Amino acid sequence: MEDIERALARMADGTYGLCVTCGDRIPVARLEVIPWAEQCVKCKARGERRR
């Protein structure tokens, strides 16, 4: 699954766990549920997306 591969790449470059949209830390509780999450709940809810 591509999301997981991206999460692994982000772990390698040190940005894992940071929201790709606003740069804030994604809460650990969210990462436990969705380890490949790329956005905090706030940005996800707003539907913003950046690649």
Ligand SMILES: [Zn+2]
């Ligand atoms: Zn965010």
